Amino acid sequence: MEKVNLCWLRRDLRLNDQAALYHALRAGEPVVPVFVFDTQILDDLEDKKDRRVTFIYEVLEALQRQLEGYGASLDVFYGTPEAAFRYWTGKYEVAAVYTNHDYEPYAKSRDALIAGQLKVKGIAFHTYKDQVVFDKGEVLKDNGEPYTVFTPYSRKWHDTLTFFYLKPYPCEKYMRGFYQQAPIQFPALKEMGFLAGEKHFPSHYLQENVIAHYDQTRDFPALEGTSRLGVHLRFGTVSIRAVMQQAMQLNSTFAKELIWREFYQMILEYFPHxxxxxxxxxxxxxxxxxxxxxxxxxxxxxxxxxxxxxxxxxxxxxxxxxxxxxxxxxxxxxxxxxxxxxxxxxxxxxxxxxxxxxxxxxxxxxxxxxxxxxxxxxxxxxxxxxxxxxxxxxxxxxxxxxxxxxxxxxxxxxxxxxxxxxxxxxxxxxxxx
Incomplete structure (x- = not known):
C-alpha cells in the first residue's frame, strides 16, 4: 500500500493559498484531502434545513469537481472525528495528517484527542496558522501580555505587519501531488438527517466597487454596502491573506473590521472564560x-x-x-x-x-x-x-x-x-x- 498524507479540511474549504494543504503537498507523499461531517456538531442542530450544512455541502461538491480535474478525490466521512480517523488509517497507509489551527474550545479538545489517537499509531499531526493573519503570541503588549482593548491592539497589529504575513501559499504549483484515485461518493444530506436548505449564498468575490465606498455605506441596511464575505471567511472558502491585501488597498475602514475579527479570535484564545x-x-x-x-x-x-x-x-x-x-x-x-x-x-x-x-x-x-x-x-x-x-x-x-x-x-x-x-x-x- 502506498503511503499518503491526509489534509484534514475544516475552516479552510479551498485548494488555493491554504497553509496546511501547501505543506502537505510539499511533504513528498501523495495527499488525500479529507472532511468530517462531525455528528458531535450536527446532532446539536435543530433546524434540519440548516443553511450552513447546505453551504458546506455545496462547497465540498465544488472542491470535488476541482479535485477530479487532478485525478484525485475528497474522502468525506459522516460520524465522529475519532471514527473518521480509525476508518482512514485503516483504508490508507497514513504517514502524517496536516490541518490548520482552529481556536474554538470544542475544536481544541477535538484536535488534542485526534493528535493522541494518531500518536499511538506513530502518525504525525501537523497544524498551521491559516484563518487569521496573526494568531497567539504574534501581537502582544511590550510586556508580553495580550491586549484587552481594540485600539492599541490595532496599532500593534499594523506595526507588526509585513508582506511576509500576507504572502499567499502557492498550492497550485504542487497540485500534481494529490493521491490519484476515482471519485469517492459523499454521504447524502438525507443520510445525515438533513434536507437541502436555501441555496442563494453570497459571492466569495470581494466587490471592489462596494468596498471602495465601505466607510460611507456600511451603516445603511437598505444599501448593498457591505462585503457579505462573513460566511466565506468563516468556512475558509476565501483566504484571509488575499482579502486583507485587497482591503488594505481599497478601504481602511473595511480593513479595520477584519482586524476586529482577529482581535476577537485573540480574546477567545487568551480569555476562554x-x-x-x-x-x-x-x-x-x-x-x-x-x-x-x-x-x-x-x-x-x-x-x-x-x-x-x-x-x-x-x-x-x-x-x-x-x-x-x-x-x-x-x-x-x-x-x-x-x-x-x-x-x-x-x-x-x-x-x-x-x-x-x-x-x-x-x-x-x-x-x-x-x-x-x-x-x-x-x-x-x-x-x-x-x-x-x-x-x-x-x-x-x-x-x-x-x-x-x-x-x-x-x-x-x-x-x-x-x-x-x-x-x-x-x-x-x-x-x-
Missing part, C-alpha cells in the same frame, strides 16, 4: 429579567420597534442580518428588555449563516457592555434615533415590516426612556455590589 461568562466578571452579577414571552417577541420580530423587528425578520428569513442592525437588536435585547446576552448569542448562533463563535461572542458582549470595549455600560441605542440616522426613508424597514405604519402593527413592547432607566439601574446595582 468569555464562552458562558462576561469578559468583565462583575457583569455576571446583573439581575436579568429574562422574560420568556418578551424574548419570543424579540426572536420573531414583534417588539413594536420597526428597526429591531426588521433585523430579526431578515435573520429568520435569510440567515443574515446587517451589521449595524445586529448592534441595534443586541442592544435592545440586553438593555431594553434586560434579557441575558447569552440568550441572544445562542439565538444568533443557531440562525446566522456566518456564525463564528469569537465574533458572535465579542459582538454580544460589546452590546451588553460586559466585553472588552472601553466604553461604559450606559450606552443604550435608541432605536428611533438609529432609524432616523440609518434608515430615514424606511426602505429597509418597509422590506421586512411592511405593516409598520398600519393599525395592525404590534404596540411597542417597552417605552424607550423607561427601559433605558431600568437598564441603568440594574447595571449600576450589579456593579456596585
Amino acid at each position: 468569555v464562552v458562558g461568562h462576561a469578559f468583565k466578571r462583575e457583569y455576571d452579577k446583573i439581575q436579568w429579567r429574562n422574560n420568556e414571552v418578551e424574548f419570543e417577541r424579540w426572536c420573531n420580530g414583534e417588539t413594536g420597534y420597526p428597526i429591531v423587528d426588521a433585523g430579526m425578520r431578515e435573520l429568520n428569513a435569510t440567515g443574515y442580518m446587517h451589521n449595524r442592525v445586529r448592534m441595534i437588536t443586541a442592544s435592545f435585547l440586553t438593555k431594553h428588555l434586560l434579557i441575558d446576552w447569552r440568550w441572544g448569542e445562542a439565538y444568533f448562533a443557531a440562525k446566522l449563516l456566518d456564525y463564528d463563535l469569537a465574533a458572535n461572542n465579542g459582538g454580544w458582549q460589546w452590546a451588553a457592555g460586559s466585553g472588552c470595549d472601553a466604553a461604559p455600560y450606559f450606552r443604550v441605542f435608541n432605536p428611533t434615533l438609529q432609524t432616523q440616522k440609518f434608515d430615514k426613508d424606511f426602505k429597509y424597514i418597509r422590506k421586512w415590516v411592511p405593516e409598520f405604519e398600519g393599525f395592525g402593527y404590534v404596540k411597542p413592547i417597552v417605552v424607550h426612556e423607561e427601559a433605558r432607566k431600568r437598564a441603568l439601574e440594574a447595571y449600576g446595582k450589579a456593579l456596585r455590589s
Whole structure:
C-alpha cells in the first residue's frame, strides 16, 4: 500500500493559498484531502434545513469537481472525528495528517484527542496558522501580555505587519501531488438527517466597487454596502491573506473590521472564560429579567420597534442580518428588555449563516457592555434615533415590516426612556455590589 498524507479540511474549504494543504503537498507523499461531517456538531442542530450544512455541502461538491480535474478525490466521512480517523488509517497507509489551527474550545479538545489517537499509531499531526493573519503570541503588549482593548491592539497589529504575513501559499504549483484515485461518493444530506436548505449564498468575490465606498455605506441596511464575505471567511472558502491585501488597498475602514475579527479570535484564545461568562466578571452579577414571552417577541420580530423587528425578520428569513442592525437588536435585547446576552448569542448562533463563535461572542458582549470595549455600560441605542440616522426613508424597514405604519402593527413592547432607566439601574446595582 502506498503511503499518503491526509489534509484534514475544516475552516479552510479551498485548494488555493491554504497553509496546511501547501505543506502537505510539499511533504513528498501523495495527499488525500479529507472532511468530517462531525455528528458531535450536527446532532446539536435543530433546524434540519440548516443553511450552513447546505453551504458546506455545496462547497465540498465544488472542491470535488476541482479535485477530479487532478485525478484525485475528497474522502468525506459522516460520524465522529475519532471514527473518521480509525476508518482512514485503516483504508490508507497514513504517514502524517496536516490541518490548520482552529481556536474554538470544542475544536481544541477535538484536535488534542485526534493528535493522541494518531500518536499511538506513530502518525504525525501537523497544524498551521491559516484563518487569521496573526494568531497567539504574534501581537502582544511590550510586556508580553495580550491586549484587552481594540485600539492599541490595532496599532500593534499594523506595526507588526509585513508582506511576509500576507504572502499567499502557492498550492497550485504542487497540485500534481494529490493521491490519484476515482471519485469517492459523499454521504447524502438525507443520510445525515438533513434536507437541502436555501441555496442563494453570497459571492466569495470581494466587490471592489462596494468596498471602495465601505466607510460611507456600511451603516445603511437598505444599501448593498457591505462585503457579505462573513460566511466565506468563516468556512475558509476565501483566504484571509488575499482579502486583507485587497482591503488594505481599497478601504481602511473595511480593513479595520477584519482586524476586529482577529482581535476577537485573540480574546477567545487568551480569555476562554468569555464562552458562558462576561469578559468583565462583575457583569455576571446583573439581575436579568429574562422574560420568556418578551424574548419570543424579540426572536420573531414583534417588539413594536420597526428597526429591531426588521433585523430579526431578515435573520429568520435569510440567515443574515446587517451589521449595524445586529448592534441595534443586541442592544435592545440586553438593555431594553434586560434579557441575558447569552440568550441572544445562542439565538444568533443557531440562525446566522456566518456564525463564528469569537465574533458572535465579542459582538454580544460589546452590546451588553460586559466585553472588552472601553466604553461604559450606559450606552443604550435608541432605536428611533438609529432609524432616523440609518434608515430615514424606511426602505429597509418597509422590506421586512411592511405593516409598520398600519393599525395592525404590534404596540411597542417597552417605552424607550423607561427601559433605558431600568437598564441603568440594574447595571449600576450589579456593579456596585
